[in-house]
Amino acid sequence: MSQVSQSALILLIGAGTTLLVSLAGNALGLVIGTSICLMRLSQARFARAIAIAYVSFFRGVPLLVQLLIVFYFLPAVGLDMPPFVAAIIGLGICSAAYQAEHLRGGFLIIPRGQAEAAHALGYTPTQTRRYILIPQAMRAAAPALVNEIILIVKASSLVSVVGVADLMRVSQNIVARDLRPIIWYAAAALIYFIINVVLARIGQAVEWRLNVGHVKGTL
16 A cells, blocks of 8 residues: 555544544533533523533633643543543533523524423423423524534544544644645545535435424424
């Protein structure tokens, strides 16, 4: 295998790492973000205060600082995790703050009468959220959530600073060896572009199916 082919293969492996850490971080962010959103919409003042503080902090602190804090904080409390896991946690807790706000916007456009009707039909608050409110909020927030995935993919280039061999890190290593920055950074940029275009197309397909289901359900 030639040096160029070997470098191209390394770039593709780095791209796979970038995609994996980004999607895992987004999935973690969705789980945390849903909980933060429900706390923000809760009647309990203490829960709302915690949710507001969480969103304000993680939206106000740069992602790079958050990644470094997670990377050095976890070992300090006895949780010695690989850089890959620390990167997922860092991306996840940051993305959660934004996804919580996207979901909150989705909840706020749902007519209050739906929750009242569910209560009249005997649904518990948990059942109402699970079967009626959350699916509709997810549908309404789908475009913003897809956009968040794309933003995290681009922001994931920062995980290279904590030792993750992502697309950015391996492209830097190749440039340091071959001394041809324009070629390899352009190749990395093209791969990022392809990944985000594919994710955008998938997101559009998902949004279309959700809208079709919503229309059918309302006929």
